[in-house]
Amino acid sequence: MLVLKKFAKDKPAVLGAFIVLIVVVVAIFAPLLAPYPGDAAASHLLLRLKPPSAAHPFGTDNLGRDILSRVILGSRGALAIALLVVGTAMLIGVPLGLIAGYSRGWLSETNMRITDVFLAVPQLILALAIAQLMGPSLQSAMLALTLTYWPFFTRIVYAEARRLSASLFIDALQCIGAGTTRILFLHVLPNCISPVIVRATIGMGFTILVAAVLGFLGMGATPPDPDWGLAISESRQYLPEAWWFSTFPGLAIFLTVLGFNLLGDGLRDIVDPRLRRSR
Amino acid sequence: MLRFILRRLLLVMPSLLGLLVLTFILIRLVPADPAAALAGENATPAQIAEIRRQYGLDQPVHVQFVRYLGQIARLDFGESAYSRRPIALEISQRLPATLELTICALLFGIAVGIPLGTIAALYHNRWPDTVLRIISVGGVAIAAFWFAIELQMLFSMKLGWLPLRGRLDAGITPPSPITGMLLIDSLLTGRLDVLRNALWHLTLPALTLSLGGIATITRFTRAGVLDTLQKDFVTYERAQGYPAGALIWKFVLRNSIVAAITQIGLLFGSLIAGAVVVETIFDWPGVGFYTVQAILTADTKVMLAVTLLIGVIYAVVNILVDVVHGLVDPRLREQD
Numbered sequence: 001m002l003v004l005k006k007f008a009k010d011k012p013a014v015l016g017a018f019i020v021l022i023v024v025v026v027a028i029f030a031p032l033l034a035p036y037p038g039d040a041a042a043s044h045l046l047l048r049l050k051p052p053s054a055a056h057p058f059g060t061d062n063l064g065r066d067i068l069s070r071v072i073l074g075s076r077g078a079l080a081i082a083l084l085v086v087g088t089a090m091l092i093g094v095p096l097g098l099i100a101g102y103s104r105g106w107l108s109e110t111n112m113r114i115t116d117v118f119l120a121v122p123q124l125i126l127a128l129a130i131a132q133l134m135g136p137s138l139q140s141a142m143l144a145l146t147l148t149y150w151p152f153f154t155r156i157v158y159a160e161a162r163r164l165s166a167s168l169f170i171d172a173l174q175c176i177g178a179g180t181t182r183i184l185f186l187h188v189l190p191n192c193i194s195p196v197i198v199r200a201t202i203g204m205g206f207t208i209l210v211a212a213v214l215g216f217l218g219m220g221a222t223p224p225d226p227d228w229g230l231a232i233s234e235s236r237q238y239l240p241e242a243w244w245f246s247t248f249p250g251l252a253i254f255l256t257v258l259g260f261n262l263l264g265d266g267l268r269d270i271v272d273p274r275l276r277r278s279r
Numbered sequence: 280m281l282r283f284i285l286r287r288l289l290l291v292m293p294s295l296l297g298l299l300v301l302t303f304i305l306i307r308l309v310p311a312d313p314a315a316a317l318a319g320e321n322a323t324p325a326q327i328a329e330i331r332r333q334y335g336l337d338q339p340v341h342v343q344f345v346r347y348l349g350q351i352a353r354l355d356f357g358e359s360a361y362s363r364r365p366i367a368l369e370i371s372q373r374l375p376a377t378l379e380l381t382i383c384a385l386l387f388g389i390a391v392g393i394p395l396g397t398i399a400a401l402y403h404n405r406w407p408d409t410v411l412r413i414i415s416v417g418g419v420a421i422a423a424f425w426f427a428i429e430l431q432m433l434f435s436m437k438l439g440w441l442p443l444r445g446r447l448d449a450g451i452t453p454p455s456p457i458t459g460m461l462l463i464d465s466l467l468t469g470r471l472d473v474l475r476n477a478l479w480h481l482t483l484p485a486l487t488l489s490l491g492g493i494a495t496i497t498r499f500t501r502a503g504v505l506d507t508l509q510k511d512f513v514t515y516e517r518a519q520g521y522p523a524g525a526l527i528w529k530f531v532l533r534n535s536i537v538a539a540i541t542q543i544g545l546l547f548g549s550l551i552a553g554a555v556v557v558e559t560i561f562d563w564p565g566v567g568f569y570t571v572q573a574i575l576t577a578d579t580k581v582m583l584a585v586t587l588l589i590g591v592i593y594a595v596v597n598i599l600v601d602v603v604h605g606l607v608d609p610r611l612r613e614q615d
Contacts, residue, residue, distance in 0.1 A: 012413050117297030121590045122552030125570070129582045132574045133305055209422055213556055216424050217571060232425050239428065240436035250425030257420035265416055 003270055013266020019259025027075040034069035041224045049242045059244035062234060067244065070226035071252045077227055078256060081138075082207040085145045086200050092146070093153025094196060098184050100154065101161025112158060118151040124210055131219045141220040145207055156199055160192030194271040198264055205260030212253050228253050280605065287601050291594040298590045302583045303347050356584035361576045366584045370566060374588075375459025376446060377558070377565030381550045383462075383485040388492030389543065395493070396500025396539075397527065403505060411497060418494025423553055427487040427560040434483060442480050444562035451476050484561040488553050492546050499542045503535030510534070537604065544600030548593045 007013060031037045047064035050056060058067035100111035118126065127144040134140035164170060165188070173183050214220035215229030223230065228249040235245035322330075331337050335346055350356070356366035399411040435443040446461055447453055453461060454468040462481070465473035507513065508531060516526050551567075558567035566585060573581035 011409060012416070015413075113293050113297060116294040117301055120291075120294045120298050120593055121586055122548050122593070124552040124555065125586055125589050128555070128570070128574055129302075129305060129586050132577065132582060133579065205420060209420070212422050213424060216422075216556075217559070217574065219574065229422070229424075232422075232428065236428065240432040243432055246425065246428050246432070250422060250429065253422045253425065254417070254420055257422075258417050261416045261420050262413070265412075 006270060007266060010266045010269065012262050013269070016259050016262025016264075016266060019255060020263055023075055023079065023256050023259060026072055027079045030073050030076050034066075034072040036066040036069040037073070039065040039069045040073050040226050049238060049245070051242075052244050058248040059242070061231065061245055062238055062242075067231075067248050070231065071228070071248055073226040074228045074231070074249065074252065075256070077221065077225060078208050078211065078253075081142055081145075081211050082204045085142055085149060085207045085211075086203045088146045089149035089203070090153050090196065090200060093150035094157050094189070096150070097154040097157025098161050098188060101158040102165050102180070102184055102188060111154070115151040115154045115158075118148060119155070123148045124213060127210060127214065128217070128219060131214060136219045138221050138225075141211065141214045145210060145214075149203065149207065152199060152203065153196060156195050157192055160195060161188050164188050164191055194267075198268045198271055201260055201264035201267055205257040205264070208253065208260070209257050283605050284598070284602055287598045291598065295590060295594055298587060299348065299351065300344075302586055303344055306579055306583050351587070357580045359573070359581050360578045361572065361581075366581055369569065369581075370584065370588060372459070373564060373566045373569050375456070376461075376563060377551070377554050377567060379460040379462060380481065380484055380488060380558070380563060380565060381547065381554055383481055384488035384550055385492060385543065385547060387485055388489040388496050388546070391489070392493045392496025393500050393532070393536075393539070396497040397504050397532065399497065399501040400504035400508065401527070408501075411501075415494040415497040418490050418497075421490060423487055423490065424556045424560055426490060427483070427557055430483050430487060431560070441483050446480050446564065447473065447476050448480075484557050484563055487560075488550060488557045491553060492550060495542050495546055496539060499539045500535065503537070503539055504531055507531045507535045540603055541600055544596050544603075547596045548589075551589055551592060 026033060036042075042065065044060075044064035047056075047060050048062055050060040050064075052059045056066050056068065058071060061067055061070070096111055096115070100108045100115075123145075127141075127148045130144035130147055131140045134143065161184075170183060170187065173187060178187075211220055212227075212229030212232075215227045216233045218233070221227030221230045223234075231249040232246050235242065235249075238245055335343055338346075354367045356370075358364060359366050359369060362369065395411055395415075399408045399415075402408045431443055434441045442448065451473060453473060454464050454470050457464045457467055461477040462474060465471070465477060504527075513526070513531060516530065517523075554563075554565060555567035555570050557563065558565045559571045562568065566588070570582065570585045572578070573585070
């Protein structure tokens, strides 16, 4: 309860939680909320590139599709990609980090050296290279993002598990004959889960951003997906006249990522005692 | 100090070697048949076999890997499939443009981020702090490619204040390259017209690129300054009646900057990644633009060469950061 109270005082974090909540609700009810749910694929050439109006608050795009509807429908893809990528990366990264942090010797060393290799290049560059080699498509973009994101979890869990493995209660567990799996998953894991949750929250925002870059560069979603990054890339030919075409999908990316980052930031302040002191 | 540097060098070697293995796996094993991929769609089986022999793809994997290492050691990345020119040459011609852009963005980020971070810390938990926190979190939440397009739309297309793309106007001939960085070359040759024009072109791309940097530097400066402000010596100086401005400037900032230095080093890597996007939008003829071209034309060799190059730059910057750390804080050197 104390935690909730503390969180409620942190205005930026509450704002973040609020934005995330709205985005999630919008994504779940997207087909009901979108004024023209058919505009994910349909085109109305007579209505092309109309400025914002009462019928189309965000205007229409180069194929006459309602941009508001496409922004709303696009939230589903963005969230789904981020959830899948971050979720899978956690499933790979967390166990590896546990093993590397708890064990000693070659297993731990090899594990961390491999992690270092993936962290030796900025994620975007590696993801681009992998996505390209596997053939540009949404699936390979997601696989590339997952393959480049798990090391972040491994690193965090490794540091925590290493610290914990030297602590007294783990020694005690070993003494009374608890098995390694039991110690790792029932005792070490729960104790290092909070930084993982923080990282996952920020990772959601980050993945949405990188996925949008991949979409923008033609390495992710393909037309006629209502993808935000793709929409911005399509809008470039119609600037500066059709300013609404690029502006609204970009604002959608910005608000969503801002929400996750503010939330993650607030969670970190609660979770990390070292940072708490300085606030 | 020398031992310190050597130790750091040895520490990055395994991850660089690992990166070589990773790129090797990507280039040789990911396409089902690399020879067929190299030969193109319309190749006959005989042509594919010829390419397989020519590139040594019929050899065992470990022989291929040693060969690959040998090529990399000689900086021989092969030819670009698109331009048919040596990749090492093309990269070396484009690297200065990217460095110019990223260094300017970094300097701008430092110049804005450190004062903002200090202000946030001084107004800790009051409204300027909250506003700056939302701004600094927002800075990393903006998609750089979108922000660049919006800036272009406003300042180049609508207002016409700043150029839309490139490094120089079409009418201006650049001085013959000395460093390849236009700002430095034009100063060295005394071409002030080129300097002005280059700065003019640099503004929007550098601004876009610095956004994430400003956010990160603000944040870490704030944390550092907050930490230092709680130290006893600050209380002492205050009690002595030392003027607040000079206290912050002379003592607090100097003691707070260590954490920010690490972040500035790490930022350089993300700036280079960001350059991929920014250069594409502003047609900036650097390595990032080159990378995107390579991706769009499926020029695998160029992509892997760039990946390796960025890995090396990343490693070098990290070592530099450690060295600067060691210089600033002698305690870190003692630990080794």
